[in-house]
Amino acid sequence: xxxxxxxxxxxxxxxxxxxxxxxxxxxxxxxxxxxxxxxxxxxxxxxxxxxxxxxxxxxxxxxxxxxxxxxxxxxxxxxxxxxxxxxxxxxxxxxxxxxxxxxxxxxxxxxxxxxxxxxxxxxxxxxxxxxxxxxxxxxxxxxxxxxxxxxxxxxxxxxxxxxxxxxxxxxxxxxxxxxxxxxxxxxxxxxxxxxxxxxxxxxxxxxxxxxxxxxxxxxxxxxxxxxxxxxxxxxxxxxxxxxxxxxxxxxxxxxxxxxx
Amino acid sequence: xxxxxxxxxxxxxxxxxxxxxxxxxxxxxxxxxxxxxxxxxxxxxxxxxxxxxxxxxxxxxxxxxxxxxxxxxxxxxxxxxxxxxxxxxxxxxxxxxxxxxxxxxxxxxxxxxxxxxxxxxxxxxxxxxxxxxxxxxxxxxxxxxxxxxxxxxxxxxxxxxxxxxxxxxxxxxxxxxxxxxxxxxxxxxxxxxxxxxxxxxxxxxxxxxxxxxxxxxxxxxxxxxxxxxxxxxxxxxxxxxxxxxxxxxxxxxxxxxxxxxxxxxxxxxxxxxxxxxxxxxxxxxxxxxxxxxxxxxxxxxxxxxxxxxxxxxxxxxxxxxxxxxxxxxxxxxxxxxxxxxxxxxxxxxxxxxxxxxxxxxxxxxxxxxxxxxxxxxxxxxxxxxxx
Numbered sequence: 001x002x003x004x005x006x007x008x009x010x011x012x013x014x015x016x017x018x019x020x021x022x023x024x025x026x027x028x029x030x031x032x033x034x035x036x037x038x039x040x041x042x043x044x045x046x047x048x049x050x051x052x053x054x055x056x057x058x059x060x061x062x063x064x065x066x067x068x069x070x071x072x073x074x075x076x077x078x079x080x081x082x083x084x085x086x087x088x089x090x091x092x093x094x095x096x097x098x099x100x101x102x103x104x105x106x107x108x109x110x111x112x113x114x115x116x117x118x119x120x121x122x123x124x125x126x127x128x129x130x131x132x133x134x135x136x137x138x139x140x141x142x143x144x145x146x147x148x149x150x151x152x153x154x155x156x157x158x159x160x161x162x163x164x165x166x167x168x169x170x171x172x173x174x175x176x177x178x179x180x181x182x183x184x185x186x187x188x189x190x191x192x193x194x195x196x197x198x199x200x201x202x203x204x205x206x207x208x209x210x211x212x213x214x215x216x217x218x219x220x221x222x223x224x225x226x227x228x229x230x231x232x233x234x235x236x237x238x239x240x241x242x243x244x245x246x247x248x249x250x251x252x253x254x255x256x257x258x259x260x
Numbered sequence: 261x262x263x264x265x266x267x268x269x270x271x272x273x274x275x276x277x278x279x280x281x282x283x284x285x286x287x288x289x290x291x292x293x294x295x296x297x298x299x300x301x302x303x304x305x306x307x308x309x310x311x312x313x314x315x316x317x318x319x320x321x322x323x324x325x326x327x328x329x330x331x332x333x334x335x336x337x338x339x340x341x342x343x344x345x346x347x348x349x350x351x352x353x354x355x356x357x358x359x360x361x362x363x364x365x366x367x368x369x370x371x372x373x374x375x376x377x378x379x380x381x382x383x384x385x386x387x388x389x390x391x392x393x394x395x396x397x398x399x400x401x402x403x404x405x406x407x408x409x410x411x412x413x414x415x416x417x418x419x420x421x422x423x424x425x426x427x428x429x430x431x432x433x434x435x436x437x438x439x440x441x442x443x444x445x446x447x448x449x450x451x452x453x454x455x456x457x458x459x460x461x462x463x464x465x466x467x468x469x470x471x472x473x474x475x476x477x478x479x480x481x482x483x484x485x486x487x488x489x490x491x492x493x494x495x496x497x498x499x500x501x502x503x504x505x506x507x508x509x510x511x512x513x514x515x516x517x518x519x520x521x522x523x524x525x526x527x528x529x530x531x532x533x534x535x536x537x538x539x540x541x542x543x544x545x546x547x548x549x550x551x552x553x554x555x556x557x558x559x560x561x562x563x564x565x566x567x568x569x570x571x572x573x574x575x576x577x578x579x580x581x582x583x584x585x586x587x588x589x590x591x592x593x594x595x596x597x598x599x600x601x602x603x604x605x606x607x608x609x610x611x612x613x614x615x616x617x618x619x620x621x622x623x624x625x626x627x628x629x630x631x632x633x634x635x636x637x638x639x640x641x642x643x644x645x646x647x
Contacts, residue, residue, distance in 0.1 A: 164330050
């Protein structure tokens with residue numbers, strides 16, 4: 001990345017997360033640089049999705065601070081918070097599209113909420129987004145239940161991108177997609193990341209995605225996070241990390257990425 | 261070389277554009293922030309731009325752009341397309357490396373598409389809707405009838421092999437639909453009895469025939485109102501619950517899972533519910549009869565000074581056991597209809613939360629409608645039979 005290292009989009013310091021007696025994160029520190037694609041991995045129950053939800057403010061952490069785009073998320077007033085939510089987009093696991101609205105209307109929801117564009121211009125921009133995420137034209141006037149899982153994900157991505165956010169949060173974007181669909185989705189995210197200059201925070205289990213599109217990988221182990229490039233992580237002695245990247249799937253994904 | 265003339269210069273929300281004309285060339289210079297807040301004003305200006313017929317070429321200079329988002333890129337691409345349609349040769353210059361990919365992405369050819377289905381002519385739409393509704397109604401009737409047939413065959417099979425009945429589920433639904441609805445059924449039946457007695461007494465008093473209030477109460481409650489009010493409450497309470505339960509299972513693909521495991525959803529879900537309601541609804545209706553008559557008796561005592569002894573003696577003369585049976589014989593039929601419609605609508609739910617709500621509403625409306633229609637048919641039938 002060409003940006004200086006101090007240009008940080010998300011800064012997490014001393015984060016502590018606790019559900020009853022169970023401590024999920026303890027003194028967790030994480031920096032996400034502007035313009036990078038960060039993959040977040042970890043075993044089940046290590047709090048990957050929880051971390052994402054804490055950053056976007058859906059869950060309140062038990063301690064520590066989170067700074068997004070230079071603003072402390074716990075100190076924001078209502079108006080500031082609203083303005084900040086307009087600067088990020090979130091893609092939930094199954095798209096989380098509003099089931100009563102068509103795909104086009106789903107994409108227009110944030111536009112209606114945050115802008116004063118006339119209706120025809122919103123329609124036009126919704127069409128641009130639908131085309132951008134590679135959906136066919138007829139998808140625009142379909143309701144989510146009429147679409148396949150992969151198309152719903154693309155539609156969810158289009159909605160997340162409606163306001164041209166600076167940060168894109170993805171929660172397991174390729175889960176439930178076939179390998180071809182998943183690879184296409186990876187490529188799509190990479191293309192959009194380049195053309196819209198996005199910072200991408202991606203929770204994933206998909207080793208192929210990690211190898212193909214991430215700049216750095218954050219591994220959640222022992223209630224902390226270890227961030228490094230895939231190559232450096234490979235050499236780490238930590239047993240979970242070794243097993244994760246040196247297991248048969250990890251090897252296959254690396255080979256695939258090397259060939260590509 | 262002609263002198264350049266400035267056509268316009270416009271600035272809005274940090275984004276600006278100037279248009280200059282020199283000879284055959286139109287030069288658009290863009291700068292500042294081209295993002296959503298700016299494009300409304302900028303679009304108004306560019307949309308109104310009509311290139312003079314003498315123009316041959318246009319350049320769009322993007323060198324001054326500080327920020328460009330999809331909306332801005334869309335406007336640039338759109339303007340370029342429009343100028344091309346006017347026969348100009350359009351060149352985009354000085355695009356920064358970070359803006360190039362976005363312009364390419366937005367500029368990709370994409371077919372026009374509608375956000376919503378286009379609305380046809382109003383009259384045609386009304387006729388169309390009426391037609392669709394009629395066909396849907398007939399289809400629903402046929403499909404409900406075939407569901408009934410399927411249900412009868414399943415119940416017959418269960419009767420032949422009683423082991424197949426899900427006994428736990430059957431008892432559970434008897435508790436949910438029967439035992440748990442006793443309070444609300446009693447309360448409403450009591451109030452209906454009170455209202456009937458009060459209204460009847462007021463009318464009959466004018467003829468000095470207040471004692472016949474008891475006859476009115478006895479006949480109307482036992483014959484019609486007791487069972488009807490119970491059926492309506494149960495349709496609203498248990499029929500809707502059946503639809504919501506089965507519908508949610510449908511959304512969760514539990515029904516599909518059941519079928520793949522070799523379980524028959526009709527046997528596992530529908531038969532116990534139908535049988536449970538068939539047992540509980542007559543019992544509830546009987547209870548409602550008693551409570552409504554009690555309500556009437558209390559009202560008679562206070563308003564008409566008819567003592568409880570007198571009330572019971574008068575009631576004995578007014579009604580016969582066959583009258584009670586004429587009322588109660590309808591209850592199992594209503595029960596089957598309510599449970600069947602509830603389960604049927606539940607199984608019709610498609611894969612969305614909204615559809616669960618829609619079908620639940622439909623189930624209640626349909627079952628109450630059918631109950632009242634059947635009640636009317638029963639009335640005609642009984643009058644022909646002289647009961």
